[in-house]
Amino acid sequence: MKKRLLILGAMAFTAVQALSVHAQTKGQSKEPIRIGAILSTTGPAGYLGDPQLKTLQTYIAQINQEGGVLGRKLELVHYDDASEAGKANGFAKRLLDDDKVDFLIAGTTTGATMAMAPLIEKAGIPLISLSGAVVVVEPVKKWIFKTPHTDRMAAEKVFEDMKKNGITKVGLLSETSGFGQSGAKETRLVAAKYGITLVADETYGPKDTDVTAQLTKIRGVAGIQSLFVFGLGQGPAVVTKNAAQLGMKLPLYQSHGVASNEFIKLAGAAAEGVRLPTPALLIANTLANNDPQRPLVTSYAATYWRQYKDEPSTFGGYALDALMLGVHAIKTAGGTNKEAVRDALEKTKNFMGTTGQFNMSPTDHMGLNLSAFRMVEVKNGGWVLLK
Numbered sequence: 056m057k058k059r060l061l062i063l064g065a066m067a068f069t070a071v072q073a074l075s076v077h078a079q080t081k082g083q084s085k086e087p088i089r090i091g092a093i094l095s096t097t098g099p100a101g102y103l104g105d106p107q108l109k110t111l112q113t114y115i116a117q118i119n120q121e122g123g124v125l126g127r128k129l130e131l132v133h134y135d136d137a138s139e140a141g142k143a144n145g146f147a148k149r150l151l152d153d154d155k156v157d158f159l160i161a162g163t164t165t166g167a168t169m170a171m172a173p174l175i176e177k178a179g180i181p182l183i184s185l186s187g188a189v190v191v192v193e194p195v196k197k198w199i200f201k202t203p204h205t206d207r208m209a210a211e212k213v214f215e216d217m218k219k220n221g222i223t224k225v226g227l228l229s230e231t232s233g234f235g236q237s238g239a240k241e242t243r244l245v246a247a248k249y250g251i252t253l254v255a256d257e258t259y260g261p262k263d264t265d266v267t268a269q270l271t272k273i274r275g276v277a278g279i280q281s282l283f284v285f286g287l288g289q290g291p292a293v294v295t296k297n298a299a300q301l302g303m304k305l306p307l308y309q310s311h312g313v314a315s316n317e318f319i320k321l322a323g324a325a326a327e328g329v330r331l332p333t334p335a336l337l338i339a340n341t342l343a344n345n346d347p348q349r350p351l352v353t354s355y356a357a358t359y360w361r362q363y364k365d366e367p368s369t370f371g372g373y374a375l376d377a378l379m380l381g382v383h384a385i386k387t388a389g390g391t392n393k394e395a396v397r398d399a400l401e402k403t404k405n406f407m408g409t410t411g412q413f414n415m416s417p418t419d420h421m422g423l424n425l426s427a428f429r430m431v432e433v434k435n436g437g438w439v440l441l442k
Contacts, residue, residue: 087130088123088391090115090381091156093146093171094185094374095163098138099261099288102317104163106359106371107185108133111160113362114378124382125390132156138261138288140166140233147171151178157391160377162186163370164287166233172199181384181397183377185370187287187312188237192420200400200420202376202410204332204428206238206285207245209310212332212428213283214249216441222280222306226255226273228266228294230286235261238285238310254279261290267297274303281305287312292321299325306330311428315368319433330441332428334410336372338440352409372409380406380413 092111095104115129123129132154134146143162150156151174158181162168165188172191175182175198182199184191189205217225225246229239235258246253255276257269273282282305284294291313298307307329309318314333319326335342339352355375359367380403381396388395403422406413411427430441 091150107374376408
């Protein structure tokens with residue numbers, strides 16, 4: 056009898072334990088999925104980071120209205136690094152230690168991303184960067200991915216167009232930011248591949264309000280045929296306006312660091328004729344009806360307009376792609392286990408985003424190729440696709 060009571064007691068204890076674990080698991084399953092974001096919503100890169108934050112807020116609210124992810128709501132915890140890369144590491148530490156986020160969408164700028172990279176790698180948490188430089192993903196870092204095309208790809212796309220137009224002697228003017236420095240490095244590395252000689256190589260600061268000295272020097276180089284500017288935020292608009300004020304007639308190319316209507320607003324009439332590589336979003340409504348990206352980019356543009364009465368930017372598109380890639384990885388992993396989510400991101404195949412079709416691998420944490428870029432030109436105050 057005593058033995059029977061002991062068995063029954065053990066069974067009851069086990070049942071209570073099972074119920075307790077079930078209750079805890081059920082409670083945990085209703086905990087929100089916490090997404091950490093560090094963006095440059097103010098400062099020189101503010102016009103990049105502001106639409107990124109708005110995009111995340113809009114689509115997270117939409118996902119939550121539709122029931123969340125795996126039955127759990129998404130919760131966004133975000134900080135503004137004010138376009139100062141030095142602040143990113145501190146905010147990343149706060150997101151990890153205090154806010155206990157499940158994954159991060161962070162780094163409007165290359166400098167910010169690289170400032171937090173060592174901490175992210177040590178902590179072991181997936182981060183999807185919104186910055187452009189190739190250094191973010193080369194060499195491959197276990198926990199870091201990115202959605203924008205690289206600076207190397209931008210240089211190659213620009214040089215393809217220059218080659219078509221018989222341009223061989225080019226002046227390079229790059230920003231001293233992380234993105235600009237990396238872009239200049241990659242430009243120098245791929246120039247010869249396209250038969251391009253860099254006959255001038257100057258720099259400017261991201262907060263400079265006048266670059267006429269550098270432009271005057273470039274203009275004086277014998278035989279120069281074109282100017283290629285590598286930067287982001289407000290700086291490239293300053294360069295474009297100064298070039299017009301100096302009466303420079305050289306064809307002017309920019310990188311995807313200015314692929315936004317805001318660039319045209321800032322540069323004004325001086326932007327006319329500027330060429331650059333861009334994701335499809337910038338020309339969403341002019342894409343062919345059978346273009347595989349058209350449904351996605353036009354839907355995003357319509358959603359953003361309804362919410363903010365403004366045109367979306369390619370920078371906001373990078374954030375949308377990062378969010379959807381993260382959500383897709385969590386669904387694939389069946390939860391927020393960080394290693395499983397990281398593995399799912401790395402195995403992403405044929406995932407269509409506003410930036411292009413992503414095909415990631417252990418050796419490629421971006422997953423885009425040159426076909427994801429479109430070459431455009433500013434004509435009559437708007438963007439026109441070049442054939």
